[in-house]
Amino acid sequence: MPTMKRIIPLLFTGWVFACINVPEIEPRPVPTPPEESDSPDSGTPLGDLTISITDPVEKAYTSTSITLTVEVRGGVADTVQLHKEGELLATLSSPFRYTWDTTREEERDYALTARAIRSGKVFTSAPVTVVVDRTNLQVASRSPANDATNVDYSQPIQVVFTKPVKETTVSDTTVSFAVAGVLTDKTLTLSSDGKTLTIKPKERPALPAKFSIGLSRGITDIAGNALVVPSTSWAFEVPDWYSFGGAIQATGGDNSWLKDPSMVIDAQDNPIVAWTEAMTYGGRASIFVYKWDGKAFAPIGPALNGTATGSAYHPSIALANDGNPVVAWHESDGFNENIYVKRWTGANWQTVGTGPLSAENDIRPSPLPTPARNPSIATNDRNIYVAWEEQTIEGHSTIYVWKSFNGENFSSVGPSNGSVNAVPGRTSGTNPSLVLNRDGQPIVAFQEETKEQDPSQKIYVLNYKNGTWHYAVPPFQDSSTPNNSGGLSSSTDFPAAKNCSLTIDLQNNLHLAWEETSQHDAPSDIHVFRSSGAQTWTRTGHPLSSFSGLATFARFPSIHATESGRIFTTWREFSWYKDGFEHLLSSSWDGSNWTSLTATDGLNKTQDTVLISRIKTNSHEQPIVIWLEDNSSRDPYSGRRLYVRKHNE
Structure with a gap:
């Protein structure tokens, strides 16, 4: 009975709980014990340590020993160590510095790390590379x-x-x-x-x-x-003058015969040169075009001729809008001499227009030759301009200027078939020098007789504007000579200006050089004038001549203006009082004075004779000169050679 009394209350209790809806209770997660045990008496968990190698902080080099410094932050470490390639190098004590003797280590790169250990937890620094190098610098x-x-x-x-x-x-x-x-x-x-x-x-x-x-x-x-x-x-x-290689010739061997050098500088400051050379001594002549490749002059395509049997002379070279050279020259077809123009396409030489250029056409039953000679070429965008002299059927010569657009047929520039003359009547104009202004319009300088049947001559400069040719700058007038329409000359009694060279700067200022005697049968000098505004010609310094004495002759000038307006000239000069040889001289204009760029012996310091020269400048405004030498004074005679040099500045 006592047993029953105990069972009944238990059953009653179970029934009561069975009738109550009790929600489920999520078990509480068991916290993960920390990797580092708390200090038994701090009551606060410890944060992580920060360890780093502070010296060196990046790749370091050593040949003997190197001191490394370690810094620990965020608390006190039980142990601080240095490891080399994961292996213990040293255990450190404050202030955590270690001098590592590397003299017995292999020469190579080593990755070093520092470690801080506290309560069994390890903290590791970023690695630093130390290069052990005992090889001498060479x-x-x-x-x-x-x-x-x-x-x-x-x-x-x-x-x-x-x-x-x-x-x-x-x-x-x-x-x-x-x-x-x-x-x-x-x-x-x-x-x-x-x-x-x-x-x-x-x-x-x-x-x-x-x-x-x-x-x-x-x-x-x-x-x-x-x-x-x-x-x-x-x-x-x-x-003082850097040489682009040695002597230049195309056919090689002795007795080589060259003439008529011309040059242009490409966008990479490499000279591109053209000249006339006979394939065999006394034989047919062709135009050769070579380019400096950084080590030597190399040919651009084959030699140039416009006919099957004629000889080509007097090349004039410029750069087309694609940066490739375009060349004009004159050549005989067996009866007449004509102007030929070809451009380099990058693969071959292509004729500009449909064929040879000639402004005169004698249609009489017994025609006479009207030779076209001495072309001067200038380019702008897709325009190619050519000026030349051509003999008329009346027997005097006239300057002509023609233009080709985009390589198409040439057409005359201006009236009268593109003829340009300054003096009325049958006076001869020769030796044109052509430039283009910044508007792309042609300006041509040339020498012309001052009147018919008179050997005196002056320099004239005309530009094309509004469909006709005008004086680029009004010339000096000689009112005492009614037939003289003016011109440039340094002489007042017997003008004999010739062999002019024209250049233009970015400000459209013209600079003109020519040779002339100051008086009849006197020594010849180089005279340089510049346009001073649109109305006046002004002499640039004193006449140029390097040698003194009556029997000295400065001839064949070439002039070039840089973008900033610097002026450079070259010329050849002969003096009986010096040594009896032709020397190549060069000067620059600094705005107030001429400064010689050559020694007294000139660029050709030997006793070879300079025949002709041309001057250009590169993008650094350094003058570059090409010239032709003849060693006829030597025995045995070995022909002519071309040379190209740059003023070293």
């Missing part, structure tokens, strides 16, 4: 080469090292630079990779000169390894 290359004799002043003077150099070791005390044996101020620039050192004079020295450079063991690599100083010295010659 010179890999030097430029220009030692003992070089024809160094372009604009060529960088550079030494390339085998490894990056420690910048602080490059200074005036470890690098010497001398010009003609005298120490000279210079700038030293190390490349971003630390391997290339560029040395440059602070001011352009007087040239020619010998440059000498010295490097010392004070220069080290980043690891501190000293430079192995090269056993050979480093010195080279910088001439």
